[in-house]
Amino acid sequence: MSETAANFLRQLHNAEPPLPDYFTVAQVHQSIPQTLLAEIDDFINLFERVSRRRPWTQQATEGVPAIAHSPRREVCFFSAWDFHLPPDRPGDWQLIEFNDNGSGLLFAAQINRSYYDHFLADDGAIRPPPRLDDLHRRVLEMIEREARTCLHSDNPDGVLILDERDSLQKGRFREELMQLAALCRAQGWRAHTAAPEDLTWDAGNLLVGGEPVSFVVNRSTDFFWQADKFTALREAYGNGRVYIAPNPFSYATRSDKRLLDWLSRPDRDTELGITSDERELLSRHVPPTWELSEDNLDALAARKLELVFKPARSHAGLGVLDSRDVGRHRLRRLLSKGECYVAQRRVGKGQLLDASGNPLWADLRVWSWRGQRYLISGRASRQENRLDLEPPGGWLPTFEQVER
Incomplete structure (x- = not known):
């Protein structure tokens, strides 16, 4: 030094x-x-x-x-x-x-x-x-x-x-x-x-x-x-x-x-009052994010190396999963315990x-x-x-x- x-x-x-x-x-x-x-x-x-x-x-x-x-x-x-x-x-x-x-x-x-x-x-x-x-x-x-x-x-x-x-x-x-x-x-x-x-x-x-x-x-x-x-x-x-x-x-x-799910993707724009101009800026600068559910669990597990899995209600990086260890069974266990997670595209x-x-x-x-x-x-x-x-x-x- x-x-x-x-x-x-x-x-x-x-x-x-x-x-x-x-x-x-x-x-x-x-x-x-x-x-x-x-x-x-x-x-x-x-x-x-x-x-x-x-x-x-x-x-x-x-x-x-x-x-x-x-x-x-x-x-x-x-x-x-x-x-x-x-x-x-x-x-x-x-x-x-x-x-x-x-x-x-x-x-x-x-x-x-x-x-x-x-x-x-x-x-x-x-x-x-x-x-x-x-x-x-x-x-x-x-x-x-x-x-x-x-x-x-x-x-x-x-x-x-x-x-x-x-x-x-x-x-x-x-x-x-x-x-x-x-x-x-x-x-x-x-x-x-x-x-x-x-x-x-x-x-x-x-x-x-x-x-x-x-x-x-x-x-x-x-x-x-x-x-x-x-x-x-x-x-x-x-x-x-x-x-x-x-x-x-x-x-x-x-x-x-x-809420990153809503910000990143246009699925709910109409009911949330997000305009097309606002959507353009949001989609450009918020990486695609999904709230984990039974409907998307298999698809997200298949893309695990592209994603970061983190608790929806945590801080300071606590609870972030190692993507290499993520699998369908582990994600399903989280859901069964009532744990709320999001998957965000890795940046x-x-x-x-x-x-x-x-x-x-x-x-x-x-x-x-x-x-x-x-x-x-x-x-x-x-x-x-x-x-x-x-x-x-x-x-x-x-x-x-x-x-x-």
């Missing part, structure tokens, strides 16, 4: 706040053309329009728990879209999935800015990424606007960052959650991190340690809150006077991977070589909120067909390449 690269990592881990030692960072960067990002912005705006239409939300909430049926106004500022840019054809970028709970936002901003300052500050073809203070200010502004839009108040009056207890204690992004709480406190807001079982609902108030909260950043991956420990959160959600994002409605209408990733010549495969993550892209990042994997962020892989400094 060069001295400059060592200084880059040292600065990240010694910064205030520090990047956790266990958080891996690739020793290479990717530059995404300005025109390509503009196309992705248009695509994200289309996604937002389609997924908010009444025909879409009505269809998407059929067959899911009743708590997800009522429309909500919240829009999570952690919303992230993950893309693959095929090698030699980056203009054919493909949406792999959408996350209303995209981790790594604060860490990615810190990595981008530090890498830029060390290696790219004199490169006029690279748009400077936001400084960390500017990104922090943007996050607070998004919270304020969400509170204004949904709670009719400039003051969120008690912020809660909610996650499972194990994740708060040992999770990979636990420091990011603590950083978010610290940002809110520095703004003069009361802020807490807590698990669902720490909450109580009393006299119309959601309480943490006896203190009321009205703005909940929900990082739990129990998407429909069916366990008993979510009782207080369900009460607050039903009351309607507490902001909670993401929530069961946003998950059912935006993040459930079964290649762009390849990079790090400073030591190690091959890595990159994706692109775009954070956007209410039609405004505000950060890009990526992950560099040691494996082409599976997310593996062990060194030399890791989070990937990612920048916008401007036209000269």
Whole structure:
């Protein structure tokens, strides 16, 4: 490792706040053309329009728990879209999935800015990424606007960052959650991190340690809150006077991977209100995806090496099947157990070589909120067909390449 690269990592881990030692960072960067990002912005705006239409939300909430049926106004500022840019054809970028709970936002901003300052500050073809203070200010502004839009108040009056207890204690992004709480406190807001079982609902108030909260950043991956420990959160959600994002409605209408089936293929366009122009853009940039069923099981198993099989309701790559081990009997067992899976056409990733010549495969993550892209990042994997962020892989400094 060069001295400059060592200084880059040292600065990240010694910064205030520090990047956790266990958080891996690739020793290479990717530059995404300005025109390509503009196309992705248009695509994200289309996604937002389609997924908010009444025909879409009505269809998407059929067959899911009743708590997800009522429309909500919240829009999570952690919303992230993950893309693959095929090698030699980056203009054919493909949406792999959408996350209303995209981790790594604060860490990615810190990595981008530090890498830029060390290696790219004199490169006029690279748009400077936001400084960390500017990104922090943007996050607070998004919270304020969400509170204004949904709670009719400039003051969120008690912020809660909610996650499972194990994740708060040992999770990979636990420091990011603590950083978010610290940002809110520095703004003069009361802020807490807590698990669902720490909450109580009393006299119309959601309480943490006896203190009321009205703005909940929900990082739990129990998407429909069916366990008993979510009782207080369900009460607050039903009351309607507490902001909670993401929530069961946003998950059912935006993040459930079964929706990729609808986005990728025209079978239901008429009932979903998708126009021919919208269909052209969707089909160009969403790889064909099928919800696994008895009707298509045999055909999908026969094409298994072309496909990625993943749970419709999971996160962080959990439950993704090795396509080589997929067969009719295994898929049938999943269906018999009530497991919901989707099969998505495999899309290649762009390849990079790090400073030591190690091959890595990159994706692109775009954070956007209410039609405004505000950060890009990526992950560099040691494996082409599976997310593996062990060194030399890791989070990937990612920048916008401007036209000269």
